[in-house]
Every structure is written in C-alpha cells, then in structure tokens.
Amino acid sequence: MRRGVLARLVAVGLAAAAVTTAVALFVPWLPTPASKQADRIDFVFWFVTGISIAIFALVAAVILYSVVRFRARPDDDSDGAPIHGNTTLEIVWTAVPAVLVTAVAVVSAVALAQNGHVPKKHMRVNVLAQQFAWSFSYPKYQGLTVSQLRMPIGEAVQLKMHSKDVIHSFWVPEFGQKQDLVPGIETNVVITPKRLGTYPIVCTELCGEGHALMRSEAVVMKPAAFAAWVKEQETLAAKAAQGPAGGGPGLAAFNNNGCSACHTYKPAGSTGTTGPDLDNLPADARRAGKPLVAFVHESIVDPNAYIEKGYQPNIMPSTFKSLPKAQLDALVKFLIQGQK
Numbered sequence: 001m002r003r004g005v006l007a008r009l010v011a012v013g014l015a016a017a018a019v020t021t022a023v024a025l026f027v028p029w030l031p032t033p034a035s036k037q038a039d040r041i042d043f044v045f046w047f048v049t050g051i052s053i054a055i056f057a058l059v060a061a062v063i064l065y066s067v068v069r070f071r072a073r074p075d076d077d078s079d080g081a082p083i084h085g086n087t088t089l090e091i092v093w094t095a096v097p098a099v100l101v102t103a104v105a106v107v108s109a110v111a112l113a114q115n116g117h118v119p120k121k122h123m124r125v126n127v128l129a130q131q132f133a134w135s136f137s138y139p140k141y142q143g144l145t146v147s148q149l150r151m152p153i154g155e156a157v158q159l160k161m162h163s164k165d166v167i168h169s170f171w172v173p174e175f176g177q178k179q180d181l182v183p184g185i186e187t188n189v190v191i192t193p194k195r196l197g198t199y200p201i202v203c204t205e206l207c208g209e210g211h212a213l214m215r216s217e218a219v220v221m222k223p224a225a226f227a228a229w230v231k232e233q234e235t236l237a238a239k240a241a242q243g244p245a246g247g248g249p250g251l252a253a254f255n256n257n258g259c260s261a262c263h264t265y266k267p268a269g270s271t272g273t274t275g276p277d278l279d280n281l282p283a284d285a286r287r288a289g290k291p292l293v294a295f296v297h298e299s300i301v302d303p304n305a306y307i308e309k310g311y312q313p314n315i316m317p318s319t320f321k322s323l324p325k326a327q328l329d330a331l332v333k334f335l336i337q338g339q340k
C-alpha cells in the first residue's frame with residue numbers, strides 16, 4: 001500500500017471516529033449515575049462504545065475510500081482484476097473480533113458479579129409490589145413501612161422484593177439496574193447510592209391498566225437526615241396508634257397494602273394523588289348515594305362499583321377483597337374515624 005493511500009485512509013477514519021465520538025459524548029444517552037452499581041454499568045457501556053467507534057471508523061474509512069477511489073468511470077465497463085482471497089486478512093478479521101467479543105464478555109461478567117455482591121454491612125429493605133403501588137418496609141426499624149424508598153448515602157441497601165399479584169419490574173434509571181418482582185419467589189437487588197437527590201421509581205413490566213401510574217420515588221439522604229426521618233416516622237406511627245383515628249392496625253393495614261402510595265389521607269400523613277383524596281369520604285358517599293360505612297367497605301373490596309368523578313375505573317387493585325376480615329375492618333374503621 002502506498003503511503004499516500006494510508007494517509008488518506010487514516011484521515012477518513014479519524015474524521016468518522018471524531019463524529020461518532022461527538023455523538024456518543026454530547027448526546028445525553030444515559031442518566032447521570034447515582035449509585036456505584038450504575039457506575040459499573042456505565043463503564044461497560046463506554047467500553048463497548050469505544051470498541052464500536054474504533055471498528056466503525058475502520059470500516060467507514062475503507063468503504064469511503066473504495067467508493068471514491070474505485071468508482072466506475074463513465075466509459076469503463078471492463079471487469080476488475082481477478083482476486084483469490086487473502087488468508088492473512090481473513091485470519092485477522094476473525095481473530096480480532098473474537099478477542100474483542102471475549103473482552104466485552106469478561107468486562108460484563110465482572111460488572112455483573114460485582115453488582116450482585118452483597119457487602120457484609122448493608123441495610124435490608126423489603127419491597128412489595130402490587131397493582132399498582134410500591135411499598136417499602138425496613139425490618140431494622142420495627143418494620144416501618146412507607147410508599148417512598150429512602151436511603152442514606154454511601155450505605156449498601158439490599159432490596160428483597162416480592163409481588164402480590166402479577167410480574168412487576170423495579171427500575172430507577174439513575175441506579176442502572178432493573179429487577180423483576182415475580183409472584184411466589186424472592187428476587188433481590190443491591191444499591192449503593194452515591195449521589196444525594198430524588199429519583200423516579202418506575203415499574204417497567206406491563207402489569208395491567210394502571211401500569212403507567214405505578215411510580216414512586218427513591219430519595220438518597222445524608223445519614224443524619226435519614227436518621228431524623230426514621231425518628232419522625234416512628235413518632236408519627238406511635239402517635240397514630242394512640243390517636244383518635246383508629247390508629248394501630250388500621251394505619252398498618254393502610255400502609256402495608258400500599259393505600260398511601262395512591263391516596264392522600266391526613267391521619268396517615270399520605271399525599272398520593274393517583275386516587276381520590278380520602279379526607280372527604282362523607283361527601284363521596286353522599287354522591288354515591290350510600291351510607292358511609294357501606295360505601296367505604298364497598299370501595300375497598302369492589303373499587304369499580306362507584307368511580308369518583310375525574311378518576312378512571314380499573315386503576316385501583318381489585319385484590320383487596322381477599323384481605324383478612326380483621327384487617328379490612330380495621331382499615332374501614334381507620335378511614336371512618338379520620339373523617340371530620
């Protein structure tokens with residue numbers, strides 16, 4: 001190969017590499033990682049992207065050069081010179097990709113193994129998914145149950161995940177990992193948050209009509225702020241247990257069944273907006289033309305019987321008809337006693 005040809009190939013290749021590198025770097029393809037695990041996933045992405053850019057540049061250079069240099073002239077319809085393969089070239093273009101693919105496999109396997117590792121010092125959080133809500137409980141703090149995932153920065157958190165009904169999938173884009181929640185088995189995922197902030201939790205498995213609404217938030221806090229939040233929640237729970245609003249078992253049923261994720265209800269301190277505000281139940285019952293207690297009971301076990309104006313049917317799970325009677329009664333009592 002003449003030196004001029006090589007120089008032109010290299011020039012075209014560098015130009016192609018520059019354009020693709022700019023596309024890779026300046027388009028925000030991935031969210032900024034907020035966990036150590038996301039960092040490792042990003043590393044795999046960039047490793048593969050680097051290899052892809054190099055190969056694209058090489059192929060683009062050879063193709064562009066050949067298209068220009070060997071194009072057919074208007075008066076030339078002769079055949080090209082006969083060529084009978086090139087063993088060296090074939091060995092090279094087989095061996096190099098084999099090495100690259102193996103490297104990608106090894107780097108991915110290492111990242112996967114590291115992300116699956118549960119450090120000795122970690123906090124456990126139980127995740128329960130159901131149509132169409134998330135709830136998170138902290139065994140370390142007497143089973144404190146909330147609808148928003150809160151974590152102190154820098155500490156590994158192991159999520160042990162269960163589904164009550166169908167397959168859901170837990171995903172926080174900034175944490176990188178996705179994990180299915182499958183009825184009947186326990187799945188888990190480890191998150192070591194490294195950036196303060198509030199990130200969306202998304203269900204990424206089509207799980208029914210309310211799938212698009214099955215969202216929550218993951219909040220990464222400073223350790224001191226997290227400790228203060230835990231204390232505040234424990235005080236709230238203790239207060240609710242003694243308070244006039246039925247407290248104890250009713251509040252527990254409210255939180256454990258994910259009601260707080262979708263409904264605003266002052267006595268429970270919840271602020272969800274997916275379903276109607278539960279602070280105005282007597283007015284809702286009047287509109288439905290039913291006595292309050294019967295209305296509340298029916299709305300839990302047969303949510304589609306009456307749909308509040310501005311809301312859609314089939315969003316609230318119809319699984320609550322299987323709640324144990326004691327829990328159901330406590331829940332109804334809790335909801336009635338909190339009314340003005």
Ligand code: CUA
Pocket residue numbers: 129130131132167168169203204205206207208210211212214
């Ligand atoms: Cu749960 Cu989609």
